[in-house]
Amino acid sequence: MTYQNILSELKEQILYVTINREQKLNALNKETLNELADVIAFASSADEVRGVLLTGAGEKAFVAGADISEFSDYTGVQGEELARIGQERVFDAIERCPKPFVAAINGFALGGGLELAMACHIRVASDTSKLGLPEVSLGLIPGYGGTQRLTQLVGKGRAIELIATADMIPATQAEKIGLVNHVVPQAELIAKAEELLNKIKLRAPLAIAAAIKAVNSALAFDENGFETEIKEFGKCFNTLDFKEGTSAFLEKRKPTFSGK
Template identity: 55%
Template sequence: MNYENILIERENGIAVITINRPTKLNALNKATIEELHAAFKAENEEASTKVIIVTGSGEKAFVAGADISEFASFSVEQGSQLAANGQELLFDFVQNLSTPVIAAVNGFALGGGLELAMAAHFRVASDNAKMGLPEVTLGVIPGYGGTQRLPQLVGKGRAMEMIMTAGMIDAPAALNYGLVNHVVAQAELLDFAKGIAAKIAKNSSVAIAKAIKVINDNYVDGVNGFQSEIRAFGESFGTEDFREGTTAFLEKRKAEFPGK
């Protein structure tokens, strides 16, 4: 598929999806959200892709927010549908992807940009990154999962303050809050993310997919995460990856997981 707003590179089982709208600071418009959905779906279905990194082009922004011009005149019903469609197509979709997703946050990650980063399974940031949810300055609230994921990551009090003040935090604060896992120099960001991805890619993709689902289950109302873990743990014993992993351990060699 040919994309207008994103770029994709693949190497050694790692796919890098780059949001490429530098003149708009990589803002998320409808077309970009649809392209991202298609790209994440395709990479998740590609057996050779073990890890996905999502980032933004240029040095100024990961994603500076949503494209406000697209929804400034929306009605109540249209606004609700905008949030519902976006969450289903991209943000919830990424969170529940069975392929690990790392957000490499360079520069501004605001509004929908921070919401996309939070939907990824974890985040690394450049030392010039700035993150925030400024929606209340527009008379609206975060609509792509920000009010739900931010408290899960940084705690209720800090999330309340960030959303109410519409303020940005810098990379060291984001690291302190637990919003990102690592902070590195901007020039090193993508290579650093690829280094983590390479470590992930060596492990069982089947087991990782199960772990992602079970961890996410802990945050789903009405789902017992411990029971999900027990079930997924047991299912692991029936996989080829389990047989290869245990055999390789006993034979004192590195496992070559078939991904089945």
């Protein structure tokens, strides 16, 4: 697929994905969501991808929200379909991806942009970033999993406050309440995201995938997270990576994992 709204480049097993609509503050329109769905599917299935670094073009915005002009005249049925398709193909797909997604938040992360960042497994923000869910200002609520993931990350009280006030908060406050993992100067943002992914690349890929699945199951209403963990733990024993990891430990050398 040829992309018009995102840039995608694979370097040293890290897939760099940049939402490239800088003049529109990288707002999410239908085509951008379609392209994201495609690149997420590629990352999930490609053995050569060990992690994904997701960011926005320029220094003003990660993603400043959804493209409101596309749905301003929607009916309730159309609105529900918009949320359902977007959640399934993009936001839930990122969360369930067996490869870790690191969001490098380089500016405004608002509405659908913050929802996109929250779907990622790890979030790093520049110290100039501002984050928020302003949907109630438009007579809406977050529709791409924002009410759920924000509550999981910061708790019910803070989630309702942020959503109901529609306030933007600075990156330093976002870090304090657990909304982002790290805050760094803008010039160091990509390097910090790469540092995290390069550490993860040294670990066993199948074990990383199992860990993501088990952690996700802790928050799934229809799963027993402990049971998922037990099963995923057991499956790891059948991998070559387990044999390599334990052999390397006993032989006092660094392991070389194959992802098998």
